[in-house]
Amino acid sequence: MNVINQYIDDRMALYNGDSCEVMKEMPDNSVHYEIYSPPFASLYTYSNSERDLGNCKTKSEFYEQFRFIVKELYRVLMPGRLMSVHCMNLPTTKERDGFIGMTDFRGDLIRLFQEEGFIYHSEVCIWKDPVIAMQRTKALGLLHKQIKKDSSLSRQGIPDYLVTMRKPGINPEPVKHTNDSFPVAIWQKYASPIWTDIKPSDTLQKESAREEKDEKHICPLQLTVIRRGISLWTNPGDIVFSPFGGIGSEPYVALENGRKAIACELKTSYYNQMVQNCKSAVNTEQGCFW
Numbered sequence: 001m002n003v004i005n006q007y008i009d010d011r012m013a014l015y016n017g018d019s020c021e022v023m024k025e026m027p028d029n030s031v032h033y034e035i036y037s038p039p040f041a042s043l044y045t046y047s048n049s050e051r052d053l054g055n056c057k058t059k060s061e062f063y064e065q066f067r068f069i070v071k072e073l074y075r076v077l078m079p080g081r082l083m084s085v086h087c088m089n090l091p092t093t094k095e096r097d098g099f100i101g102m103t104d105f106r107g108d109l110i111r112l113f114q115e116e117g118f119i120y121h122s123e124v125c126i127w128k129d130p131v132i133a134m135q136r137t138k139a140l141g142l143l144h145k146q147i148k149k150d151s152s153l154s155r156q157g158i159p160d161y162l163v164t165m166r167k168p169g170i171n172p173e174p175v176k177h178t179n180d181s182f183p184v185a186i187w188q189k190y191a192s193p194i195w196t197d198i199k200p201s202d203t204l205q206k207e208s209a210r211e212e213k214d215e216k217h218i219c220p221l222q223l224t225v226i227r228r229g230i231s232l233w234t235n236p237g238d239i240v241f242s243p244f245g246g247i248g249s250e251p252y253v254a255l256e257n258g259r260k261a262i263a264c265e266l267k268t269s270y271y272n273q274m275v276q277n278c279k280s281a282v283n284t285e286q287g288c289f290w
Contacts, residue, residue, distance in 0.1 A: 004268060007275045011282055012251060012261045016271035019243035019264035023072035031076045031262070032173070032238035035229050035250050037086035037221045038066065038109075059103075063112060069243055070116045076241070079169025082121060084229045085109060086221045088160050091139065100140065100153070106161050118165035126225065127196040130157030160198075162225055164233075175235050182231075190228055198222050204249050204277055220246055226253040234259055248274030255281040 003017030015022045039062075073083060090105045097103075110120055134142035134157075141155035189197075203220040230240060230253055240254035245263030247270050254261040255278055263278075265271040 005271060007278075011255060012263075012278055014245065014248075014251065014261075014271070014275055014278060015264045016266075016268055017264060018266060020068050020072060022264045023069070023076055023243065026072075026076045026262070028075055029078045030239065031241045032078055032081055033230065033234045034073055034077055034083040034241045034243075035085075035226060036242040036244045037246070038244055063108065067112060067116065070112060070118075073243065074117050074167060077167045078172065079167055080171030082164050082166050082233050083113075083118065084162050084164045084233075085113075086160060086162055086225065088158055091137075091158065102158075106163060110163060110165075113165045117168065119168055121164045121166040123161055123163045124192070125194045126160035126162065126198050126222075127194060128157055128159050128200070132200065133157045162229065164229075173235065173238075175233060190232055195225075195228075198224055204247050204252060220249045223249060223253055226250055227257065230254055230257055230259060245274050246270050248277040252277045252281045 002021050003015045005016035007014045077083060087106050087109055090103045092099055092101050092103060094100055114120060130142055133139065140146055141153055142157060146154050189195075199222065202222045202224050204223070226249060234240060234254075236258040237260065239260045239262060240250060241261075242250035242263040245251060245265040248263065248265075251261030251263040251274065261278065263274060265274055
């Protein structure tokens with residue numbers, strides 16, 4: 001396995017390397033749940049590595065490369081179990097795309113997953129404050145002054161999505177809940193197609209992972225979103241996998257909720273922070289759970 005660093009014990013396996021290569025060493029049907037936030041095509045630059053999907057020159061190149069990872073994600077996932085993907089539709093720019101508008105990134109991902117065998121299982125729309133988005137991005141369509149100038153260019157804010165896909169087959173290890181562990185009120189909140197209570201700041205700290213020379217953006221997934229997916233769709237002791245581990249949000253939540261975690265991260269500064277975060281989530285003993 002071609003990795004730069006790794007940390008393995010009886011609860012977690014964390015790899016500093018290319019997830020496509022790491023997954024090739026993982027057994028078939030060995031993961032209970034996958035949850036991650038992929039690179040948003042070329043919208044953000046995370047590192048200067050040629051292996052980084054965020055550095056693809058075109059959208060078609062991104063999907064061509066991402067397909068290799070999706071094939072492996074399908075192979076290692078247990079039959080009947082789920083993969084949740086955090087994404088958003090992407091704004092275009094006149095400089096990069098030749099027009100101001102949107103691209104259907106969410107839909108493109110769903111179609112790619114379906115082409116590789118996944119079943120479109122469900123999705124939830126995660127509300128985002130358009131005022132905060134306007135202040136952060138200065139997007140023309142969100143500026144109030146644009147309404148007075150020409151509102152035909154005004155638009156709504158861009159929400160996040162948690163898209164969930166299922167691998168065909170019968171789940172060999174059913175995920176069962178009781179009324180005590182999962183009361184009706186909680187289920188009704190989770191079952192809502194729109195989550196309006198997710199705080200954008202509900203993330204692991206990230207300042208120590210920044211490297212100004214090669215990074216323009218870091219966007220860890222909100223912990224509440226991860227917790228809902230893991231609590232709803234996994235059993236205690238299940239293996240949760242993230243191919244884009246970042247600073248460790250997904251494995252951190254898995255470990256703090258009594259699950260096991262596997263994660264890959266290409267960028268060394270992110271990986272080092274991920275190991276620190278995951279160690280803080282649980283006290284572990286040396287060993288390997290495969």
